[in-house]
């Protein structure tokens with residue numbers, strides 16, 4: 066089997082979005098699953114719209130998702146000479162010609178064609194003029210005017226295009242810079258790309274590209290065009306649907322594993338499985354299982370996956386990931402072991418790292434504030450006896466583990482003839498400020514004796530007021 070080489074060629078005109086990230090992932094996965102190579106190429110020939118900042122944003126996102134590449138990043142603007150060399154081959158073989166039509170004349174002829182109900186394509190005025198290169202001239206590809214071009218798409222099946230529908234497209238602009246359809250073909254040829262997997266917004270470019278391969282006598286890669294990604298309202302995913310850039314999900318506290326898992330299911334399936342580790346994906350991925358219809362991205366699904374991956378991680382591994390979110394909240398610094406203990410208690414419920422960082426508050430701040438409603442309802446004067454007793458008993462404990470804490474509460478409840486359930490909520494308010502938290506003994510063990518007793522004392526003072 067010939068070695069697989071795939072590529073991801075983003076245009077650096079903005080951040081890496083969900084759609085682009087899925088394209089990158091599918092190409093990466095296909096290469097990895099076939100023991101092939103994955104090439105990263107920055108398509109920056111649109112000089113006006115390309116920015117350094119976007120390049121950096123895209124590379125950051127690729128790194129965050131851990132989609133490692135074997136070659137590149139190549140930059141098209143560093144390869145302009147290569148495109149010119151291939152352009153010359155096309156001129157020499159009669160497949161390209163120089164055109165001196167002025168943009169304003171082209172525009173006029175285009176309007177006239179439209180007005181007369183004709184296709185507004187280039188009328189071929191310079192096709193047979195035999196012009197040579199010169200100022201203000203563009204190089205056009207001589208598209209066959211009859212016949213058809215067949216795209217054998219791995220995902221969509223065969224699609225046939227009438228050549229007469231296609232323009233004599235510009236391959237070098239008057240400033241000498243190659244256009245997208247030309248540069249992409251030359252790159253794919255010279256980089257040995259075997260599979261071009263991209264969004265189906267590029268389907269209409271493909272026959273033009275195939276004709277350039279043919280004119281150069283180059284072997285065609287296999288093409289696979291993936292259906293669009295839609296939002297929940299079944300319209301193409303856009304800003305309207307909320308965050309679309311990959312790094313915004315990072316800021317929301319989504320783990321890269323969860324986003325990748327979510328992305329892979331946008332179009333690809335393996336039975337009814339939902340959760341895939343990286344290794345499983347590499348083992349199971351195939352282009353045959355990419356569907357033909359648009360897939361739907363939902364936040365709900367992403368959060369469900371994220372909760373799963375948060376739960377699965379070792380608390381020690383989450384501390385580093387959570388730290389920036391804690392710092393952002395100006396919480397005081399704490400040792401890793403303390404954080405890991407706190408995280409362990411919050412893992413079962415958190416959907417995002419943001420949610421977890423918010424929930425960490427009572428662990429992090431020295432002075433917690435009682436939620437007024439909760440304090441009024443639970444820190445009542447009749448609990449003062451229970452609290453005094455608990456403070457006494459807990460102060461005497463030398464081991465503050467869950468197993469030693471439980472009997473203290475049971476005995477206190479029995480001796481003072483109150484139901485254990487009646488004690489739990491006031492203690493929870495005392496320790497966390499609110500009425501929702503992980504298990505009491507778990508959080509007490511994490512907080513430690515000194516902090517627990519100080520918080521119970523503060524609550525006792527409140528009751529006695």
Ligand code: GLU
Pocket residue numbers: 074075076108249262263267
């Ligand atoms: N630079 C193109 C884009 O961002 C990629 C084209 C391709 O995959 O051939 O859409």
